Amino acid sequence: MDPMERSSAVWETIEAYKADKITRRQFNRRLVGLGVSVSVIGSVIRAVGVRAQSEPNADLSGTVRVYKGPFHPDEATLQEEMVASFNEKFPNVQVIVEQFEWPNQEAQVTASLASGAHDVYYTAEDKYHKFSPEGGPLMDLQPLVDAWDQKDFIQFWDTAKPRGSILGGVPYIWNIQSNLVLNNDLAEAAGVDPAIITESPEGLREAAIKMTSPDVWGYVFRHGVPNDGQYDWQGMMFRNGADLLNEDWTAPAVNTPGGVAAVQYMADLINKDKVSHEFGAYGWPAQRDLFRAGKLGLLTDEFTFYNLLLQDPVPFEWSFLPFPPGSVNNNMLAFRGFLSIAKDSPSPEASWELIKHYLDPAVIVPYLNVAGLASVRTDAAETGQFADNPGLAQLMTDWGPLAQGPHPHPQSLSMVTVTEPYVEAVYLDQSDAQSALDQAAGEISALL
Amino acid sequence: MSATVPLAGEPVVVRMRERLDPRERRRLARRYRWRRYLVAFGFLAPSLLFFSVFLLWPTIQVGYQTLYTGGILGDLRYVGLDNWAKLPSNQIAVRSLVNSVTFSLLVVPAMIIIGLGLGMLLVGIRRGSATFRALLYFPTLAPVVVASLIWLFMVHPDFGAFNIGLRLVGGQPLNWLGTQSLALPTLAALDVWRGVGFWALFFLATLIALPQELYSAAHLDGANAWQRFRHLTVPLIRGPLLFALVIATIYTLQVFDSIFVLTDGSPAGATQTLVWYIYKALFQFDNVGLGATLSLLLLGFILLLTLIQMRLLRARGTT
Numbered sequence: 001m002d003p004m005e006r007s008s009a010v011w012e013t014i015e016a017y018k019a020d021k022i023t024r025r026q027f028n029r030r031l032v033g034l035g036v037s038v039s040v041i042g043s044v045i046r047a048v049g050v051r052a053q054s055e056p057n058a059d060l061s062g063t064v065r066v067y068k069g070p071f072h073p074d075e076a077t078l079q080e081e082m083v084a085s086f087n088e089k090f091p092n093v094q095v096i097v098e099q100f101e102w103p104n105q106e107a108q109v110t111a112s113l114a115s116g117a118h119d120v121y122y123t124a125e126d127k128y129h130k131f132s133p134e135g136g137p138l139m140d141l142q143p144l145v146d147a148w149d150q151k152d153f154i155q156f157w158d159t160a161k162p163r164g165s166i167l168g169g170v171p172y173i174w175n176i177q178s179n180l181v182l183n184n185d186l187a188e189a190a191g192v193d194p195a196i197i198t199e200s201p202e203g204l205r206e207a208a209i210k211m212t213s214p215d216v217w218g219y220v221f222r223h224g225v226p227n228d229g230q231y232d233w234q235g236m237m238f239r240n241g242a243d244l245l246n247e248d249w250t251a252p253a254v255n256t257p258g259g260v261a262a263v264q265y266m267a268d269l270i271n272k273d274k275v276s277h278e279f280g281a282y283g284w285p286a287q288r289d290l291f292r293a294g295k296l297g298l299l300t301d302e303f304t305f306y307n308l309l310l311q312d313p314v315p316f317e318w319s320f321l322p323f324p325p326g327s328v329n330n331n332m333l334a335f336r337g338f339l340s341i342a343k344d345s346p347s348p349e350a351s352w353e354l355i356k357h358y359l360d361p362a363v364i365v366p367y368l369n370v371a372g373l374a375s376v377r378t379d380a381a382e383t384g385q386f387a388d389n390p391g392l393a394q395l396m397t398d399w400g401p402l403a404q405g406p407h408p409h410p411q412s413l414s415m416v417t418v419t420e421p422y423v424e425a426v427y428l429d430q431s432d433a434q435s436a437l438d439q440a441a442g443e444i445s446a447l448l
Numbered sequence: 449m450s451a452t453v454p455l456a457g458e459p460v461v462v463r464m465r466e467r468l469d470p471r472e473r474r475r476l477a478r479r480y481r482w483r484r485y486l487v488a489f490g491f492l493a494p495s496l497l498f499f500s501v502f503l504l505w506p507t508i509q510v511g512y513q514t515l516y517t518g519g520i521l522g523d524l525r526y527v528g529l530d531n532w533a534k535l536p537s538n539q540i541a542v543r544s545l546v547n548s549v550t551f552s553l554l555v556v557p558a559m560i561i562i563g564l565g566l567g568m569l570l571v572g573i574r575r576g577s578a579t580f581r582a583l584l585y586f587p588t589l590a591p592v593v594v595a596s597l598i599w600l601f602m603v604h605p606d607f608g609a610f611n612i613g614l615r616l617v618g619g620q621p622l623n624w625l626g627t628q629s630l631a632l633p634t635l636a637a638l639d640v641w642r643g644v645g646f647w648a649l650f651f652l653a654t655l656i657a658l659p660q661e662l663y664s665a666a667h668l669d670g671a672n673a674w675q676r677f678r679h680l681t682v683p684l685i686r687g688p689l690l691f692a693l694v695i696a697t698i699y700t701l702q703v704f705d706s707i708f709v710l711t712d713g714s715p716a717g718a719t720q721t722l723v724w725y726i727y728k729a730l731f732q733f734d735n736v737g738l739g740a741t742l743s744l745l746l747l748g749f750i751l752l753l754t755l756i757q758m759r760l761l762r763a764r765g766t767t
């Protein structure tokens with residue numbers, strides 16, 4: 001098809017969509033078939049879809065102050081675009097987006113909620129549960145969600161309302177916090193069949209040992225300083241059927257056999273098998289650099305690293321792998337992100353409209369395609385999520401069912417903080433896992 | 449008593465001292481006293497108001513909050529003195545207190561001794577001392593976060609200056625922040641590096657102001673450099689030294705930023721300090737009562753140490 005023909009076909013498709021002759025899914029598929037990139041489709045939907053759906057609503061007015069962390073280095077520009085399309089629908093609502101810093105997010109969001117500085121908040125799952133209990137600082141969105149025609153397109157509602165909580169947020173994104181990244185070239189050179197890595201933890205250990213050499217660490221997980229290791233040892237515990245607390249949340253469960261086996265397994269990788277660097281030598285960013293430099297056979301990282309590797313290619317073949325199943329479960333630690341409204345917000349209606357706008361496929365898909373995060377929409381794939389990133393699209397489909405969130409107790413992050421030094425003591429070979437986790441359990445009990 | 453200045457040709461009139469009724473005199477004296485008080489308090493009022501609103505009242509509030517548990521975002525629950533009673537069995541609190549004191553003990557003497565030494569060297573520099581002063585002061589000017597990131601490069605296992613130095617002298621590279629016994633001293637070294645320039649300039653200003661004739665006399669009497677330092681400089685700067693010790697101790701006991709950026713309490717709790725724990729208690733554990741109790745503990749501890757330091761140094765003749 002020559003460019004002129006293609007151009008007229010694109011316009012015909014747009015006209016058909018504007019006239020409601022084709023559905024959005026058909027519209028997306030036709031444009032993808034015509035070679036239009038997903039980001040352009042997003043822009044077209046934004047421009048066309050808004051006019052097709054509704055006239056500007058001048059009745060709603062007010063100011064919505066949004067507080068979120070950046071998903072992309074160019075977050076401010078991306079937000080400006082989303083706000084601009086929102087203002088096409090609601091011209092009298094002023095939206096101010098402010099960003100918190102990820103390392104300080106908990107303190108910054110807490111302080112903001114306490115002072116009523118913002119209306120709409122983004123919180124990751126491990127922090128969200130602290131804010132969502134009944135009587136907490138968030139608005140109960142249940143009545144609004146019940147009346148929302150898009151609610152069936154959103155997944156993970158159960159995680160948004162665990163026991164003792166209100167529906168304090170709408171699921172927005174999800175992200176695997178801990179998966180495996182393999183240097184295929186090193187695996188091949190060491191004669192490792194990638195299949196054994198995902199078969200069992202022992203297979204993973206065997207592959208790591210084979211890939212380890214004086215210049216290469218076979219398998220590195222997060223155990224640097226500052227330590228982000230909670231993403232890894234928690235995931236290991238979940239797969240072994242352990243958790244921070246028991247099922248009825250009345251007692252700690254980190255020192256159950258599954259938890260002990262998980263931490264001991266990881267410590268042995270450092271101290272016994274010596275397939276990982278010594279504790280604390282390299283932080284998470286440095287570990288990524290080591291992987292890029294071809295010094296690591298396997299690395300645990302999160303979903304977003306996929307896009308970073310695509311954007312800044314490395315001189316070897318790589319692949320993303322799921323963790324092998326544990327003794328009880330087959331899952332991977334994932335965080336959902338939620339959009340919430342402050343209970344005392346002076347603009348709850350405008351805030352709710354903004355949240356719905358953020359979750360509109362025409363808005364969320366182009367944004368998350370750039371950010372490399374998965375949308376919570378069940379129609380994510382059909383609406384073009386990762387349409388020009390087939391590898392990530394496949395992972396989103398395959399790994400969605402494996403996603404396991406952190407414990408939803410409001411104090412779960414505090415429990416992780418008090419447990420961490422004991423896990424580190426095991427990594428440092430100063431203690432065995434059982435006695436260290438028994439002590440951690442004592443500290444967790446004090447928080448209950 | 450009063451007198452009028454006579455004009456030319458006028459008789460001199462001198463009013464003799466009038467005897468006042470004692471009651472009247474007391475009244476006038478009282479009025480005079482009150483006027484003086486009012487003027488003094490009038491001038492002091494802004495700072496007293498500031499002190500009361502921003503220091504005294506918050507401290508009282510913090511004391512009140514130690515009787516409660518609960519969150520910044522939720523309801524507070526009265527627990528009496530439970531927060532205080534649980535402190536000795538709170539392992540993180542005990543570890544944090546020990547680490548904070550250890551940190552101070554590592555930093556303060558090193559910072560003061562090196563600062564004084566550099567100050568004495570700077571006194572002797574006649575040309576180009578401004579350049580040296582600027583270079584010395586530069587780390588103090590760097591924000592803590594920036595200084596911490598600079599330090600991260602210093603302690604990097606592969607490219608860090610420390611390990612490069614060790615390799616040059618045939619030693620083994622060290623895991624500076626990942627080893628329990630090294631992490632706190634490494635952070636202490638960062639604090640010394642940041643603070644030493646400030647104290648060097650402080651002691652330089654002190655040393656310049658010392659009376660030189662005493663040194664000349666001592667020199668004529670045959671006192672060597674060490675004797676002059678031991679018997680002249682140290683007694684003469686005891687006051688500023690006390691100030692430096694107190695301020696540096698207060699400052700180092702409140703260490704937080706560099707720890708938050710570089711280790712966040714790792715490895716295995718080796719760098720957990722009191723202010724780090726206060727931050728966690730307030731913003732993560734959502735326990736205002738615990739945070740308030742730890743804050744008052746820190747305040748009391750700083751006051752106690754300050755009093756001890758002042759008593760020790762004053763006992764030796766400092767005013």
